[in-house]
Amino acid sequence: MNHRRDEFHESPSSPAFHSERLILFTRYPTPGQTKTRLIPVLGAEGAARLQRRLTLRTLRSAEALQAARGANLEIHFDGATEPQMQHWLGDRFKTCPQANGDLGQRLAWAFDQSFRDGSHATIIIGSDCPGLASDVLSEAFATLSEHPVVIGPANDGGYYLIGLRRPVPQLFSGISWGSSTVLAESLRILEKLSFKPALLQPLDDIDRPEDLSHWRRLLEAEDADLGNVSVIIPALNESQQIRATIAAAAAVKPMEIIVVDGESSDETVRSARQAGATVLVSAPGRARQMNAGAAKAGGDVLLFLHADTLLPEGYSSAVVQALRRPGIAAAAFRFAVAETFAGSKLLEWATNLRSRWLQMPYGDQALSIRRALFEELGGFADLPILEDYELVRRLHQCGRVITLPISVGTSGRRWQRLGLVRTALINKRVIIGYRLGWPIEKLAATYRQAGLKTANLETRSPKTQ
Numbered sequence: 001m002n003h004r005r006d007e008f009h010e011s012p013s014s015p016a017f018h019s020e021r022l023i024l025f026t027r028y029p030t031p032g033q034t035k036t037r038l039i040p041v042l043g044a045e046g047a048a049r050l051q052r053r054l055t056l057r058t059l060r061s062a063e064a065l066q067a068a069r070g071a072n073l074e075i076h077f078d079g080a081t082e083p084q085m086q087h088w089l090g091d092r093f094k095t096c097p098q099a100n101g102d103l104g105q106r107l108a109w110a111f112d113q114s115f116r117d118g119s120h121a122t123i124i125i126g127s128d129c130p131g132l133a134s135d136v137l138s139e140a141f142a143t144l145s146e147h148p149v150v151i152g153p154a155n156d157g158g159y160y161l162i163g164l165r166r167p168v169p170q171l172f173s174g175i176s177w178g179s180s181t182v183l184a185e186s187l188r189i190l191e192k193l194s195f196k197p198a199l200l201q202p203l204d205d206i207d208r209p210e211d212l213s214h215w216r217r218l219l220e221a222e223d224a225d226l227g228n229v230s231v232i233i234p235a236l237n238e239s240q241q242i243r244a245t246i247a248a249a250a251a252v253k254p255m256e257i258i259v260v261d262g263e264s265s266d267e268t269v270r271s272a273r274q275a276g277a278t279v280l281v282s283a284p285g286r287a288r289q290m291n292a293g294a295a296k297a298g299g300d301v302l303l304f305l306h307a308d309t310l311l312p313e314g315y316s317s318a319v320v321q322a323l324r325r326p327g328i329a330a331a332a333f334r335f336a337v338a339e340t341f342a343g344s345k346l347l348e349w350a351t352n353l354r355s356r357w358l359q360m361p362y363g364d365q366a367l368s369i370r371r372a373l374f375e376e377l378g379g380f381a382d383l384p385i386l387e388d389y390e391l392v393r394r395l396h397q398c399g400r401v402i403t404l405p406i407s408v409g410t411s412g413r414r415w416q417r418l419g420l421v422r423t424a425l426i427n428k429r430v431i432i433g434y435r436l437g438w439p440i441e442k443l444a445a446t447y448r449q450a451g452l453k454t455a456n457l458e459t460r461s462p463k464t465q
Helices: 036-069 082-089 103-116 134-144 182-192 209-223 242-250 268-274 286-296 315-323 344-357 371-377 387-395 413-418 420-435 440-450
Strands: 020-027 072-078 094-097 121-125 149-153 159-164 229-235 256-261 278-281 301-304 328-337 368-370 400-410
Touching: 020 036, 020 103, 036 072, 036 082, 036 134, 036 209, 036 286, 036 371, 072 082, 082 094, 082 286, 103 121, 121 134, 134 149, 134 159, 149 182, 159 182, 229 242, 229 268, 229 286, 229 315, 242 256, 242 268, 256 268, 256 286, 268 278, 278 286, 286 301, 286 371, 286 387, 301 315, 301 371, 315 328, 315 368, 315 400, 328 344, 328 387, 344 400, 344 420, 368 371, 371 387, 387 420, 413 420, 420 440
Parallel strands: 020 072, 020 121, 072 094, 229 256, 229 301, 256 278, 328 400
Antiparallel strands: 121 159, 149 159, 301 368, 328 368
């Protein structure tokens, strides 16, 4: 078998080594190439949106298991490059392209590599089972400590989970993958090999049109809540600002505050942790950092906050109430600068006029969106700048983007440094250039050359790190 990444190994002496390993099999959500059995019902875009949500849902369960047990977590993917996967899910995970061949060959290779790397118990899961919670994964590992094989049966005749304590290559040969007989055929092979597997509770996979009713029931229950807000803060060298930003966000006790640090060289990470935030470390790039935070977040509502912006009192309830209204795709706050300088009131007036009339708030107004919609849209695009502008334009296709009547306080440092008129002209030039299709890297260079890039607006490509 011709594997695409034979060098994927981890030494048992590595700090990340652990005898338990959880591997998530998933596919990049390219329209037309994923969830193909659901395309006749959902369309290519709809099937891809479903794949995004299912993968992120499963990943949150896997991370919860990792935190509880210390198991290694790996993502084996298909249909994408590694940079694409890292932009989508963050780069804190170990990722590996799946091997070539049918599903059985890919599973056999993944188990073989895991045990070669020193794992004593490996479980592989798919991304199609929305009921696969962390407690089910924990039960699977506990069961595997007493049985050579553990299987999580799917109600469609397949399985959503399989775990082994050593390689069993025969188990993945001669199976009619994708059929309703996968589980039965696997059990017959195990019986011939004198293996007695342990079976977990059956769960529903979302693979066929008839499975969608189960998915919709889950969505209705979850989308009716919207009570939990996750605040996500991308940061780079913001040690002087981050404590105050976190303190303002923590005042109303959101579900969590996640700071995604882009490899700061100052004390940003330590300051954020001391202030009580959960801290992730990512390659720099605001879009990538915010996507990584969103993949980690557990809230029903995602609030993306710049590290130099202070949230107002009562922000959480204002956002939740707004997003519960029919037809609202996203919400942001009125814009206000924290300092007073020549032209600051004019800047606030013009920004809020644009935000209300054109429904075009920018990232420094703390954009808030239901997590479900964010996931369906695929998150922030892989852009070095204008990631907020691009997302808001896509949000217009889903509903209104409203400006709330309370204000955030944003640092006016870049306007003060370059001057109000010059900064506005550069911003306008970049947006017009983007709309005309000019290369985004050249537009990002315009920011750099003008000195508009602040410590928190990193424009390096991830591939240049």
